[in-house]
Amino acid sequence: MVQMTISTKTRVGRSTREAILEAASRLIHVHGYNHTSLDDVLRESDVGKGNFYYHFKSKEELGYAILDQIIASFLAETLAPCFSDPEGRPLAQIRCFLDRVLEIQREQNCVGGCALGNLAAELSDVHEGFRSRLALVFSAWRERLTEALHEAHRRGDVGGDCRPEAVAHFLVAGLEGAILLTKLTKDIAVMEQCVGEMKRYLSIYELGA
Amino acid sequence: MVQMTISTKTRVGRSTREAILEAASRLIHVHGYNHTSLDDVLRESDVGKGNFYYHFKSKEELGYAILDQIIASFLAETLAPCFSDPEGRPLAQIRCFLDRVLEIQREQNCVGGCALGNLAAELSDVHEGFRSRLALVFSAWRERLTEALHEAHRRGDVGGDCRPEAVAHFLVAGLEGAILLTKLTKDIAVMEQCVGEMKRYLSIYELGA
Numbered sequence: 056m057v058q059m060t061i062s063t064k065t066r067v068g069r070s071t072r073e074a075i076l077e078a079a080s081r082l083i084h085v086h087g088y089n090h091t092s093l094d095d096v097l098r099e100s101d102v103g104k105g106n107f108y109y110h111f112k113s114k115e116e117l118g119y120a121i122l123d124q125i126i127a128s129f130l131a132e133t134l135a136p137c138f139s140d141p142e143g144r145p146l147a148q149i150r151c152f153l154d155r156v157l158e159i160q161r162e163q164n165c166v167g168g169c170a171l172g173n174l175a176a177e178l179s180d181v182h183e184g185f186r187s188r189l190a191l192v193f194s195a196w197r198e199r200l201t202e203a204l205h206e207a208h209r210r211g212d213v214g215g216d217c218r219p220e221a222v223a224h225f226l227v228a229g230l231e232g233a234i235l236l237t238k239l240t241k242d243i244a245v246m247e248q249c250v251g252e253m254k255r256y257l258s259i260y261e262l263g264a
Numbered sequence: 265m266v267q268m269t270i271s272t273k274t275r276v277g278r279s280t281r282e283a284i285l286e287a288a289s290r291l292i293h294v295h296g297y298n299h300t301s302l303d304d305v306l307r308e309s310d311v312g313k314g315n316f317y318y319h320f321k322s323k324e325e326l327g328y329a330i331l332d333q334i335i336a337s338f339l340a341e342t343l344a345p346c347f348s349d350p351e352g353r354p355l356a357q358i359r360c361f362l363d364r365v366l367e368i369q370r371e372q373n374c375v376g377g378c379a380l381g382n383l384a385a386e387l388s389d390v391h392e393g394f395r396s397r398l399a400l401v402f403s404a405w406r407e408r409l410t411e412a413l414h415e416a417h418r419r420g421d422v423g424g425d426c427r428p429e430a431v432a433h434f435l436v437a438g439l440e441g442a443i444l445l446t447k448l449t450k451d452i453a454v455m456e457q458c459v460g461e462m463k464r465y466l467s468i469y470e471l472g473a
Contacts, residue, residue: 085389087296089298090298090299166389167389168385172444175448176381176385176386176444176447177296177386179377180375181295190448193448218457222461224454224457224461225458225462225465227441227445228438228442228444228454229438229441231444231445232436232438232442235437235440235441236433236436236437238385238389241388249430249434249437252431252434255465255468256465256468259465
């Protein structure tokens, strides 16, 4: 009976935490971190202030928890799947990833943009804690692409004039910029054109294609 | 004497308006539009509320005036100079423009990012008035590059496989993304690498180089 009560409390506790995270995440994605107040989060999640502080020390701690969720979901659901087959051809994996990012923007109806990019634009100059965490995930993203390009070079798929780190930086930049323009114009054709040009760009380095 | 009084009032009036614009512009560039309150603007510009409403109907009207300033300055000081010589070679003009954007980020010490891109990221989903105005200036920017690419084609500098509009979209996206990554990493080398890769990308289409 005691066991049951504890387990129920834990479940309820987890739900409350999740309700807060879910509401805050949605608000921050649309309105930004600074423009989302704790009161907005409490109202949207229907959670009292005392209950909030049982789960999070501050709005900042809540923000970091949301960032961790976005990062984990991006790495596991968007980035990793395209690179999961160790036998796969690296350039095909990169192209698969470009298409995947395009599809996500299509599914989102060009709304919301890139959650990581939005936070980077908003907070890089005003919040060092967010800036350094965001820099880490962008660095992991770039590293994954850099590795794929090194592997492509080992396999003889790209030439020695391909500087993997610079190419990876530009691919990340191109995607972030394309997502921003798509969010601005509300036109998925902009993103399609950009992804098409990114594939043309990649082909500069491709050997024996 | 009456004339003098009026002229003095006008000058003072203009200075007040400019003081408001200058303070608000600085605050919005760092903290975003929504997170900059009218009280912040009044405190920073040392202008009273009544005086503010003599010059602007609302925070929104102030925002549009700032946007108009940013747009005019971008078009006149960053974009146009590289394309001012009607005899200039269009691809060289585009490369000049890429270098110019890089230099501006270097001068800004990787702080602030692109004022237009920041506003587009913040407001595209929550403020239709800003979104449509921002879409117009990005469209003018892309159009300038598209025109240069058409001219390059007419001169036989690029091949028929170059789709000017798609290339122009990707150049704008690449720059916006590169500026964002530079703001995030605080490392101008990221921007240098991206601009280097954008030039490689442009060279895909170049004939007789």
